[in-house]
Amino acid sequence: MYNINKDLADIFYKMAAIYDFKGETFRARAYERAAHIIEDLPEDIRHYIEEGKLQNIKGIGSGIASKIEEYVKTGKISKYEELKKEIPEDFIELIDFPGIGAKSLKRISEELGITTKDELIEALKDGRVAKLKGFGEKKVENMLKALKMYEIANKRMLLWHALELANHIVDQLKQLKEVNKIEVAGSIRRRKATIGDIDILVSAKDEDRNKIMDYFANLPEVKEVLVKGDKKTSVIIKTNSGRERQVDLRIFRDDEWGAALQYFTGSKQHNVKVRNLAKEKGLKLNEYGVFKVDTNEKIAGKTEEEVYNAIGLPYIVPELREDRGEVEAALEGKLPKLVELSDIKGDMHVHSNWSDGFNSLDEIANFVKNKYNYEYIVITDHSKSQRVAHGLDEERLIKEIEEIRKLNQMLGFDFIKIGSEVDILLDGSLDFSDDVLSKLDFVVASVHSHFNRDNTDRILKAMENPYVNVIGHPTGRLIGIREGYPVDLEAVIKKAKETGTALEINAQPLRMDLDDIWIRRAVDEGVMLTISTDSHNLGSFEYMKQGVWLARRGWATKENILNTRSWEDVKKFVNEKRKKLGGVLVNS
Ligand code: DGT
Ligand code: CA
Ligand code: CA
Ligand code: ZN
16 A cells, blocks of 8 residues: 555545446545545545544545545455446446546446447447437547547556555565665656656675565565566556556666666667667677676676766766767767756645635645745636636635735745636637736646647737746646647747747646657747646645656756746746736836
8 A cells, every 4th residue: 555545546436436337426426526635635544544533524424434444454445345346347447537437338338238348449439339329429439539548548657656656665675684775767767757667676695686586576566476587577566446567676786786777777779879889989788787898897887877987978867868869968068957856946836725726825835835945836726717626706816815915924925926827718818807917926827628629829829918927738638548739839839939938847647748858849949947736735746856857858957947046036037028028017
């Protein structure tokens, strides 16, 4: 149970979907609400149980509370085990996947006698589903799209979740005194947004290998052992949502550590480049070290730095190892000095319970101020068109501003900056008038509707507004759930440069938007970027870490990131645009 809150939320989402399947809508909504709440709790659910505060959490009634306690005690919820038996086995994984829908599944299953995923895909493709009342071509097309996304989501996991799982395994292996060094390698170490399998490296004495491999193969999370040897062992771990994940453990000697880490961090293409370079110098590079080809003498291997240096390169950080020009840059001494987490001075996209966030302004301000070394946060609640997210109209925005001013007074300085995540409407105009926007410290503008059309025109027009400072999650993608809307990012980057608008690197695990390739383009064009968590709860402020990783994968330095600057300098950025486009300046 490496992340018990998430496990529980997964189960409750599934229970909600099964109740929907059964037609018990009221129950379904209660479980969905509970899942949502648990997912967003800032602390481990066991903490609330220990303090006797489980039922104080709004939305957790006694029935759900007892199921939580059962899960914490036994690792199972008997009601869920019962419910699972009421639907076809294949549907357990599909039933709560976005775009499928428990109710649609039920009708298809009942009216066409379908009970497996393959049968479902067949019936969608051969037109049987389209003929059902209320389905039609469009819906069928969307369901097929969703099933395709499901396959993708099932193949790769999100970085944040993979890292949690990897760290949990590493923590257990560290308990063994025989384990000398241990590190997560592969795509996780390169901080790729999605992860295929987990690669863990250990250094140890030869005679300790078997003990370590035995321990690994017998971890409680392991469901199946694929291969077991004293150099490499691969296992399958099954998560609660029914997904299978592979973990590879490899053991090396201490004097091979750097070479092994270099080799198994990848990427494959980076390694090919580096190996060719070694060859040109009469050297051989493999996972055991760097050797002279003529004499087979080993000249490096203990540390990664030593390995890179031996073939005439400076150390290259894992985030850059994708063969996107990093080896060439290293040879020329032109590697960028990448942005670091400690450079970040504030979060510029945060939601409170004034719109769809979970926490009050007061809770957010105090939590962030205590936990992070920030100079500011920008509260950016939704604007009025976002009805489902309780978007603010002008009147409530003014009330929110008043409360922020009061809180700042109590804090003794303007820690909370006044912002908005204003909707970009269909015609590219904004959900608030210029008069309202001009009174805000910082404005995020985002597209939240019409995901199927090409949205370039809307975004370009929004950037021409003097008060729009950054475009939120520029492509709108949700990894493994929905592709981004069609948008010409080259044009967006050009316009951003022209108008002095920043582009957001949204660090939500499902978003990670812009992605590394487009960050790199923006960096090359000198466009300003922000790294923001888009937090809707206190736990999400931690995502800043992976926002920074993503920025690093896009070769961003401190200078490219707006929120590495003091608020005085952010204000300069805001005023420059206002001046250029004829807006009212913020007081300085
Ligand atoms: P993933 O798991 O799909 O997210 O991506 P990676 O990069 O973690 O790939 P993976 O797990 O297949 O291998 C981990 C690293 O080990 C990879 O980045 C490079 C290295 N590696 C693995 N197998 C080979 C190979 O056959 N040749 C070379 N040159 N490198 C390999
Ligand atoms: Ca891997
Ligand atoms: Ca692997
Ligand atoms: Zn937002």
